[in-house]
Amino acid sequence: MIHARALTRVFTVKKETVHAVRGIDLDVEAGSLVALLGPNGAGKSTTLRMLTTLLPPSSGTATVAGHDVAREPARVRARIGYVGQKSSAGENFQVRDELVSQGRCYGMTTAAAAERADELLDLLGLRAQARRKPGTLSGGQRRRLDIALGLVHRPDLLFLDEPSTGLDPRSRADIWEHITRLREVYGTTLFMTTHYLEEADTMAERVVIVDGGRIIADGTAGRLKNELAGDHITITTRTETEAATAAAVAASVTEAPDGVTVDGTTVRVRVARAPAALPAYLRALEEAGVGAATAETARPTLDDVFLTLTGRSLTDDDLPA
Numbered sequence: 648m649i650h651a652r653a654l655t656r657v658f659t660v661k662k663e664t665v666h667a668v669r670g671i672d673l674d675v676e677a678g679s680l681v682a683l684l685g686p687n688g689a690g691k692s693t694t695l696r697m698l699t700t701l702l703p704p705s706s707g708t709a710t711v712a713g714h715d716v717a718r719e720p721a722r723v724r725a726r727i728g729y730v731g732q733k734s735s736a737g738e739n740f741q742v743r744d745e746l747v748s749q750g751r752c753y754g755m756t757t758a759a760a761a762e763r764a765d766e767l768l769d770l771l772g773l774r775a776q777a778r779r780k781p782g783t784l785s786g787g788q789r790r791r792l793d794i795a796l797g798l799v800h801r802p803d804l805l806f807l808d809e810p811s812t813g814l815d816p817r818s819r820a821d822i823w824e825h826i827t828r829l830r831e832v833y834g835t836t837l838f839m840t841t842h843y844l845e846e847a848d849t850m851a852e853r854v855v856i857v858d859g860g861r862i863i864a865d866g867t868a869g870r871l872k873n874e875l876a877g878d879h880i881t882i883t884t885r886t887e888t889e890a891a892t893a894a895a896v897a898a899s900v901t902e903a904p905d906g907v908t909v910d911g912t913t914v915r916v917r918v919a920r921a922p923a924a925l926p927a928y929l930r931a932l933e934e935a936g937v938g939a940a941t942a943e944t945a946r947p948t949l950d951d952v953f954l955t956l957t958g959r960s961l962t963d964d965d966l967p968a
């Protein structure tokens with residue numbers, strides 16, 4: 648459904664060159680749900696905008712739904728839907744009329760557009776808001792309207808740029824319920840960007856992690872976590888000196904050369920199977936005269952994957968652009 652090769656995009660702003668996307672190779676199969684995950688400025692939106700023909704690539708190629716984004720943009724647009732970060736709904740029409748007029752823009756008859764509008768109002772749970780103006784909708788309802796607008800022409804592939812950003816947890820869960828449903832009903836391929844780790848982890852079948860305009864990891868969340876992060880044991884000690892000893896002792900339970908980090912009196916150790924490794928580690932600490940004040944084990948998160956790959960956390964606010 649998507650095939651990109653060496654896709655790049657460079658921006659020049661006041662003589663400054665920004666390499667937003669630095670050569671992306673990507674293949675997405677029909678029917679899958681792929682999340683592009685990365686920190687602010689990683690190049691997620693720019694990638695999406697190139698794949699949706701909103702922005703010409705500086706170099707490289709991409710075919711989307713069987714058509715080249717640079718040579719056949721109109722054909723690509725006919726087959727895809729795009730839900731951007733900003734709402735695409737106007738303010739003059741009622742919700743249902745927005746959908747009908749969108750259908751008319753795609754060349755549907757008024758009757759066909761009205762039928763499609765009603766189908767989408769039901770699918771996105773907006774029947775009760777059909778006669779309201781978009782400006783009166785809640786954030787979550789408005790996002791659902793945006794998704795409905797992106798689906799009017801029955802696209803094979805829907806691009807969603809940060810679909811749940813800015814919504815409260817309940818509305819986010821609600822949006823996901825609807826996204827999951829539309830997949831079940833239409834089998835639509837979904838390609839989305841997100842910086843919510845848990846969402847990418849639990850909802851996407853495949854996670855593509857980008858950083859600095861490049862793909863740095865690609866696979867199921869489970870595989871990425873197991874292969875690139877592993878479990879962790881975290882202990883706290885009474886003093887920083889004890890923490891240093893605990894870190895030295897940890898070398899006996901971890902196979903990862905860079906698997907031990909110390910932050911004050913907290914020591915974090917990367918291991919293959921934390922519950923199995925913990926008793927041995929506690930014994931080794933006791934022998935070294937270190938008393939652990941607390942000890943816990945944790946399964947990895949996608950943030951641990953990012954940390955392993957880049958040395959930074961995805962949740963840091965001050966990531967370089």
Ligand SMILES: Nc1ncnc2c1ncn2[C@@H]1O[C@H](COP(=O)(O)OP(=O)(O)OP(=O)(O)O)[C@@H](O)[C@H]1O
Pocket residue numbers: 658659660665666667685686687688689690691692693694842968
């Ligand atoms: N129109 C533009 N002109 C100049 N620079 C741009 C433009 N659009 C994006 N950039 C730059 O390209 C880089 C990638 O931006 P992009 O919006 O693709 O990142 P992102 O991963 O989507 O980030 P976010 O999560 O904050 O939306 C950033 O450094 C950004 O400042």
